[in-house]
Amino acid sequence: MRLVSVAEAVASIRDSATVAVDGFTMMGVAEAVYQGIEESFRGRGHPRDLVVVHAAGQSNRRQGFEHFAQEGLVRRIVGSHWGLMPRMSAFLGAGLAEAVCLPQGQLSTLYRAIAAGRPGNLSRIGLGTFVDPRIQGGKVNEPARQHAPDYVELITLRGDDFLLYRSFPVDVGIIRATAVDEDGNASQEEEAVTLDALAIAESAHNSGGVVICQAKRLVKRGEIAPRQVAVPAAMIDLVVHTPDPQTQHRQTDRTLFDPVFVSAAPDHLDLPRAEFSARLTIGRRAVRFLHRDDVVNIGTGIPGDTIGPALAEAGLAGAVTLTIESGVYGGVPQGGVDFGITAHPSAIIPHAAQFDFYNGGGLDATFMGAGQVDREGNVNVSLLGGRVIGAGGFIDITQSARMVCFCLAFEGRNPKFVERVDHLTFSAAQARRNKQDVIYVTERAVFHLADSGLELVEVAPGVDVRKDVLGQIPFPVQVKEPLVTMAPDIFQQSVAPFELQPAAR
Incomplete structure (x- = not known):
């Protein structure tokens, strides 16, 4: 593990790399690294022509995945949802990058198949929808239909139809952690959700790629208990200490950190009411x-x-x-x-x-x-x-x-x-x-x-x-x-x- 600046981490991403990124709305999003990627592209023209893969939508309509909506920065987006990304949605709708839409759960579980060296993820999910290769194969704009490879294959097994979500190498994995110790072990105790950081790190590492981890805090060796380690040091190559946690490492979009999102209720909990409508x-x-x-x-x-x-x-x-x-x-x-x-x-x-x-x-x-x-x-x-x-x-x-x-x-x-x-x-x-x-x-x-x-x-x-x-x-x-x-x-x-x-x- 090497402690690096945002610029040094971004410089490790080669042109045309396949980059897997973690997050859900703004939870778990490595905002400092995303911002650095956009700034590097605007300033130097690199990295460029990236294939960016994401299991869940990652934005608050301004930050997060919106940084990638730059013509030339990405050539293909493989993801599940762009509903909270007005710029990215318009970007893909205008055909400025190939758009491949796959089910969120299939992308999430596909990272584990890639890490394990399996040919893909076999599932019935997606049959009969636009993801089915007999319809669109998940290619939701014209550039994808013309140029994107097939990410989904129809398989017949024991007389039943399945979809094989095909594995692919991950060149760069970008994840986020609450703390990283001196050895490089990462914990996520303040993160409001446990997403795909471990599987992304495993898939990038086993593909011969680079794993970049954005950390809110750096701590001494031994301060993270073994049970609290979300991603072991052996899987992390570069650690970026978040320059500005207030804007780049918030627990949620609305909150820097609030323990209510990671703590059980002390007593009976009731749901909020709504006005009649x-x-x-x-x-x-x-x-x-x-x-x-x-x-x-x-x-x-x-x-x-x-x-x-x-x-x-x-x-x-x-x-x-x-x-x-x-x-x-x-x-x-x-x-x-x-x-x-x-x-x-x-x-x-x-x-x-x-x-x-x-x-x-x-x-x-x-x-x-x-x-x-x-x-x-x-x-x-x-x-x-x-x-x-x-x-x-x-x-x-x-x-x-x-x-x-x-x-x-x-x-x-x-x-x-x-x-x-x-x-x-x-x-x-x-x-x-x-x-x-x-x-x-x-x-x-x-x-x-x-x-x-x-x-x-x-x-x-x-x-x-x-x-x-x-x-x-x-x-x-x-x-x-x-x-x-x-x-x-x-x-x-x-x-x-x-x-x-x-x-x-």
């Missing part, structure tokens, strides 16, 4: 599909804003286990640019381990937003209005949860129900093959995924089915008889007490 009515209806003791994932947008509050106001916050794909269990979820963490979590496990649990069927239910829904029940969240957004963990989660509940506003600036989605992020046909229960909840009506497509199963009190629902959707929808009216208290200031049904396991 049309959005809250969506969450109120959605939570009533849950069963007691369900393990649940909550996505951003309407679910993130309403599911927790809807459970809290019903006194049911402790009836289910809330999780986030970053690896966090329990606690009070944070939103916006701090999505991915909770205050007073009950557990924090590694990123890839969380996706192993999800992909293997550990999730009972997930609540996700939806940008577009079509006549077949397909959903698009990854390419909206021509904007390259990506899917994040959406595909991993919606293809593996037993119940998938999409929460969306019936009315909005752009039509939600369309004849055909612009991008296939959720495949209704694959969900039927997986025997998943799929529900679409709006403030006006509830739909279920049936064999022939969407089926209207519930409406809000006072809604005219023909005029207010069916007449507003540009394709025919079958209606289940008898059509149910949603509970009236969902649309009132306070809800009546109710219980979740026991899980049918």
Whole structure:
């Protein structure tokens, strides 16, 4: 291990290198190194033509991955989500670099396959979506379709279809640590999530590459207990002591460091409430599909804003286990640019381990937003209005949860129900093959995924089915008889007490 300046670390990155970087929103992001890469390129023109790989979205709309949105600095981005990166999203949408979008969980677990020398990561996740090589193979802009290699391969094994996410050498790994000792051992005790630092370091080291670690603090030999070592010294080549932790090494975007994000609650913890609104009515209806003791994932947008509050106001916050794909269990979820963490979590496990649990069927239910829904029940969240957004963990989660509940506003600036989605992020046909229960909840009506497509199963009190629902959707929808009216208290200031049904396991 060698202690170096930011400039010296950046100088070790050769042109055309494949660089794997760690982070989730701004958690775990080596901001000083990213900033140094941009400054070096602007000043010297190097490094250039990089292939940058990232499992999760890493930005607060200003910093983080936005540093890479420079023409000539990168030639290809292989990642999962650019929703909090306006410059990078526009950069990729304009075709200024190749854009390859792969599921977050598959990228996270792929680092371990690379480290272990395996040919790739074999999974059913992604079948029937834009990631499937029979559709786009994850190549979401024209430069990628013309020039990017195939990262995904269709494999038939024992008569079943799988996707092989192909391994590739990692030339540079960039990770972050709370502390690094004199030998080079790194700890992450103040980091709000345990992401992919170890797997990235292993994959770069075993590829013959360089591992750069940004450290908030330098400590004496022996100050980091062996159990606290997140990445051993043998895997780290260069250590950068963060020049300005206040701006370059924050625990979260909003916080330099707050122990609530790495500490258990001393007593019973309740979720925050929300003011009554049309959005809250969506969450109120959605939570009533849950069963007691369900393990649940909550996505951003309407679910993130309403599911927790809807459970809290019903006194049911402790009836289910809330999780986030970053690896966090329990606690009070944070939103916006701090999505991915909770205050007073009950557990924090590694990123890839969380996706192993999800992909293997550990999730009972997930609540996700939806940008577009079509006549077949397909959903698009990854390419909206021509904007390259990506899917994040959406595909991993919606293809593996037993119940998938999409929460969306019936009315909005752009039509939600369309004849055909612009991008296939959720495949209704694959969900039927997986025997998943799929529900679409709006403030006006509830739909279920049936064999022939969407089926209207519930409406809000006072809604005219023909005029207010069916007449507003540009394709025919079958209606289940008898059509149910949603509970009236969902649309009132306070809800009546109710219980979740026991899980049918």
